[in-house]
Amino acid sequence: MTTIYDVARVAGVSTATVSRVLRGSDRVHPTTRQRVLAVIETLGFVPDASARGLTRGRKDIIGLVGLERGTEETDTERSSLLFVDQIVHAAERELRWAEYSLLLTFGSHGELFQKRVRSLAGQVDGLIFAEEVLDPAELRALAAQLPVVVIAGRRDEPAADVFLADNTGGMAAVTRHLTERHRYGRLCFVAGPREAPDAAERQLAFEQAVAASSGSGTTQVIHGDFSEDSGTAAARTLLRREPLPQAVVCANDQMAIGVLRELQRAGVRVPADVAVTGFDDVHASRVIDPPLTTVSQPFRDLGSRAARRLLTRIGQPSLAPAVEILPTHVVIRASCGCPPRQQRLGRPSGRPCPGRRICMRSHLITRLWRGASPAGARKRKRGPRHKAAAAAAVIALGPAAVLAVVTGLAPAASATTVPAAPSGWTTAYSDSFSGAAGSGVDSGWTYDTGTQYSGAGCTANYGTGEVESNTSSAANVSEDGSGHLNITAVKSGSSWTSGRIETTADNFAAPAGGEMEVTASIRQPDPASGVGYWPAFWMLGSGFRASGAGTSGTMDCANWPSTGEIDIMEDVNALSEHSGTLHCGTDPGGPCNETTGLGSGLQACSGCQTGYNTYSVIVNRTNTSDESITYYLNGTAYYTVTEATVGTAAWQAAVDHGFFLILDLAVGGAYPNAICGCASPSGSTSSGGSMSVGYVAVYTTTGSGSSGGGSGGGSGSGGGTSCTTTATANISADCYSAKQGTIDVTSATGDSNPSGVDGNQVAQLVNGDYLEYGNVSFGTTGSTQFDARVASGAAGGVSGLVEVVLDNPSNAPVGSFAVGNTGGWSSWETIPANISTVTGTHNVYLEFVSGAGGSPPYVSLHYFDFPAT
Numbered sequence: 001m002t003t004i005y006d007v008a009r010v011a012g013v014s015t016a017t018v019s020r021v022l023r024g025s026d027r028v029h030p031t032t033r034q035r036v037l038a039v040i041e042t043l044g045f046v047p048d049a050s051a052r053g054l055t056r057g058r059k060d061i062i063g064l065v066g067l068e069r070g071t072e073e074t075d076t077e078r079s080s081l082l083f084v085d086q087i088v089h090a091a092e093r094e095l096r097w098a099e100y101s102l103l104l105t106f107g108s109h110g111e112l113f114q115k116r117v118r119s120l121a122g123q124v125d126g127l128i129f130a131e132e133v134l135d136p137a138e139l140r141a142l143a144a145q146l147p148v149v150v151i152a153g154r155r156d157e158p159a160a161d162v163f164l165a166d167n168t169g170g171m172a173a174v175t176r177h178l179t180e181r182h183r184y185g186r187l188c189f190v191a192g193p194r195e196a197p198d199a200a201e202r203q204l205a206f207e208q209a210v211a212a213s214s215g216s217g218t219t220q221v222i223h224g225d226f227s228e229d230s231g232t233a234a235a236r237t238l239l240r241r242e243p244l245p246q247a248v249v250c251a252n253d254q255m256a257i258g259v260l261r262e263l264q265r266a267g268v269r270v271p272a273d274v275a276v277t278g279f280d281d282v283h284a285s286r287v288i289d290p291p292l293t294t295v296s297q298p299f300r301d302l303g304s305r306a307a308r309r310l311l312t313r314i315g316q317p318s319l320a321p322a323v324e325i326l327p328t329h330v331v332i333r334a335s336c337g338c339p340p341r342q343q344r345l346g347r348p349s350g351r352p353c354p355g356r357r358i359c360m361r362s363h364l365i366t367r368l369w370r371g372a373s374p375a376g377a378r379k380r381k382r383g384p385r386h387k388a389a390a391a392a393a394v395i396a397l398g399p400a401a402v403l404a405v406v407t408g409l410a411p412a413a414s415a416t417t418v419p420a421a422p423s424g425w426t427t428a429y430s431d432s433f434s435g436a437a438g439s440g441v442d443s444g445w446t447y448d449t450g451t452q453y454s455g456a457g458c459t460a461n462y463g464t465g466e467v468e469s470n471t472s473s474a475a476n477v478s479e480d481g482s483g484h485l486n487i488t489a490v491k492s493g494s495s496w497t498s499g500r501i502e503t504t505a506d507n508f509a510a511p512a513g514g515e516m517e518v519t520a521s522i523r524q525p526d527p528a529s530g531v532g533y534w535p536a537f538w539m540l541g542s543g544f545r546a547s548g549a550g551t552s553g554t555m556d557c558a559n560w561p562s563t564g565e566i567d568i569m570e571d572v573n574a575l576s577e578h579s580g581t582l583h584c585g586t587d588p589g590g591p592c593n594e595t596t597g598l599g600s601g602l603q604a605c606s607g608c609q610t611g612y613n614t615y616s617v618i619v620n621r622t623n624t625s626d627e628s629i630t631y632y633l634n635g636t637a638y639y640t641v642t643e644a645t646v647g648t649a650a651w652q653a654a655v656d657h658g659f660f661l662i663l664d665l666a667v668g669g670a671y672p673n674a675i676c677g678c679a680s681p682s683g684s685t686s687s688g689g690s691m692s693v694g695y696v697a698v699y700t701t702t703g704s705g706s707s708g709g710g711s712g713g714g715s716g717s718g719g720g721t722s723c724t725t726t727a728t729a730n731i732s733a734d735c736y737s738a739k740q741g742t743i744d745v746t747s748a749t750g751d752s753n754p755s756g757v758d759g760n761q762v763a764q765l766v767n768g769d770y771l772e773y774g775n776v777s778f779g780t781t782g783s784t785q786f787d788a789r790v791a792s793g794a795a796g797g798v799s800g801l802v803e804v805v806l807d808n809p810s811n812a813p814v815g816s817f818a819v820g821n822t823g824g825w826s827s828w829e830t831i832p833a834n835i836s837t838v839t840g841t842h843n844v845y846l847e848f849v850s851g852a853g854g855s856p857p858y859v860s861l862h863y864f865d866f867p868a869t
Helices: 004-011 015-022 030-043 049-056 073-079 082-097 111-121 136-143 167-181 197-211 228-239 253-265 299-315 389-396 399-408 648-655 670-676
Strands: 061-067 101-107 126-129 148-151 161-165 186-191 217-223 247-250 275-277 294-296 323-326 329-332 343-345 366-368 379-381 425-431 445-447 477-479 485-488 490-492 495-498 500-503 515-523 533-541 545-547 554-556 565-570 577-583 613-620 628-633 636-642 659-667 690-701 738-740 744-747 760-765 770-777 783-792 800-806 815-819 824-838 841-849 859-865
Touching: 004 015, 004 030, 015 030, 015 800, 061 082, 061 111, 082 101, 082 299, 101 111, 111 126, 111 136, 126 299, 136 148, 148 299, 161 167, 161 197, 161 299, 167 186, 167 197, 167 247, 167 275, 167 294, 167 329, 186 197, 186 228, 186 253, 197 217, 217 228, 228 247, 228 253, 247 253, 253 275, 299 323, 425 515, 485 659, 495 659, 515 533, 515 565, 515 659, 533 670, 533 690, 565 613, 577 613, 577 628, 577 636, 648 841, 659 690, 783 800, 783 815, 800 824, 800 859, 841 859
Parallel strands: 061 101, 061 126, 126 148, 148 161, 161 323, 186 217, 186 247, 247 275
Antiparallel strands: 294 329, 329 343, 366 379, 425 690, 445 500, 477 485, 485 690, 490 495, 500 659, 515 613, 515 690, 533 565, 533 659, 545 554, 565 577, 613 628, 628 636, 738 770, 744 760, 760 859, 770 841, 783 824, 783 859, 800 815, 800 841, 815 824
16 A cells, blocks of 8 residues: 655655645645655555544544524525525635535434534534524533534623624614614514524614613514514514504514515505614625615624634633624615615714714725735725623733733823833833924934835835825924924825834834733824824834835835734724724735724724823733733723634734834825725815824833743743844754653753854654744845754664744644654754745744654754755
């Protein structure tokens, strides 16, 4: 029987390379791939998928469970939950990237279906429930056996991760639209099944919204089962009674469609006689006549985030269960009585729009990243609001972070006084802008001038469509002599100038095991007419800089969003609002839902244009397996995003490194245009509005010395005495910051010590061991080679690989080399290996892989480096 070792031998490559070819990895050179594939075909090698799964201790299959409603086959087809289709597609896409298959099962409530679910649990690595299928006790028993994630489950579920839409905010918003905008007094509610948690939340929100309206009341509540036919039955019940309600609010779209059609069949006009609304925003709600006013929930986000969370839980079984509530928004169409054109209503919390401003859900707004190509993948949208963020953020914070909230994030007594670092914290950087009136910023900042960065992937107008040209003129950027920096947008004829500055330092970072707070006191612009104004305080990962700083240097705009962007304060169009967002991973899609990002969305910020308010973010790495970023306004947490939500690899690449800070006031562009529904700035937009900054500060705590993130493996440092994090320098083997396996550090007998290397080795490593080296800097030029100083006295026939992996031990290697007996455990050789080009800062894992039975030791390591390209 032909084995993978036969293929590797004939092709002249390692078994790891053959494995990567088999799983379609893009980390294999095309020529090598073709050679391996040719050998596979010649030898007739057939990989054993089940054996591969057993080797890794997993089945590579995820189960997804959903409910069917209805009794007859035709009814089952018509009443299928259409949202499940979207969830399945989104989940399958995430799992496909992780090389998992998806196994589906659907059924009705009852013991037979529960038995089928229990049987399925034995065939998969984890389960996604598309809604609450099992009773709580059964669910908890199952979650104790394997990883489980529930969509549309209970908010208080203690045993499993739960993802759900903001049922309460969405239903309250659409109900208030009917009672306040249309003044409907008699409302009927068609509820979902009593056992469904999301149905119960929607019913309660409806009842509370009606009770809060002085002129409205509930005429009747009719329970359906989320199917179209149950909506039809509800309408027939209504038609038997007089008078008809003025509006029928339904717990989902399918029931609303059943109600609408049955009313029309009976000669009742919708909306002239009775208004009808739904919840979900399925495709049919847009094409029915009249189109259905509804609450849109993020189907695809629910599916993709649930799948990502399940994969994280598979890798980290001890991770505490979490609940994530995704934002909803009302979509106004003709069925409620509004004019027959689509518009958007409200905030994530359901508040009606102030005045006549056009309000749009910010997660639907395309916004291009500053400096990236609009034709490529550098677009940005503003992120959705996390409804549970305020409470979750405080719960998630460690003691040091809570202390910072209490003592370091409260509004300063003076907008120009930098607050002292809280106890246990150190001021890493601050600027109180104490220069003379009319002076520019000091040498800690650089001016971005013109309309774009230079470098790979960088385009005009910073890629966002903003219209200003940035200058270093005092007319645009100047200190006022009273401790404030003013960035001012000035119109001259039809042209605009403004200011954009960034710190020359790009090493502001939360240490592993510690925290970083970045904060500023800012008064937003308050022009008479502010359409097109776009103030921002934000930071970008150091990996965006190719050389130098700002427009005087060059950028690698193609690195967006993987190297991370943290937006601390943004507003548009002088709306008295603000938002915070994290960008990471890949674009489009990816773990940060690009080009949206993961964010709070625009939130009310009363007084933000008339006084100084404190905008802050804390990057919390005190638990390097469960890191978080929390956003604050005047010391109050309003949004948090966690490593578990994003995934370790993307999180480390985006967060666990240095940043540089940016202050700017843009004019026009995709974001303000989308909010105002116009081309901004307008002819009446006021010139001379300023963003005024009282201070900027960065505080940090002392880290534990361990590296960030990562799943599996043990902790503990090798205790090296001569340690560097520069990739091109020799790194002593015992400088590891974390490990997996029983690791022995002994004297490197028989070898000399080059400059910077101590005399210790990591001795006689075996299959499954790994060593982690935190925050290794490859620079902007990067490396394409790995050199290791190794020795082996392994027995005949015993050999293995040394693999280089970045950022997460479960990632695919960027390179590897094979090593066998070098002539003894004290006989040292330097063995080189080619790797794919690596730049920036990464956690480096050296993983030791051997196929020898019994896992005998096969290699010792003295030191290694990554020579410059």
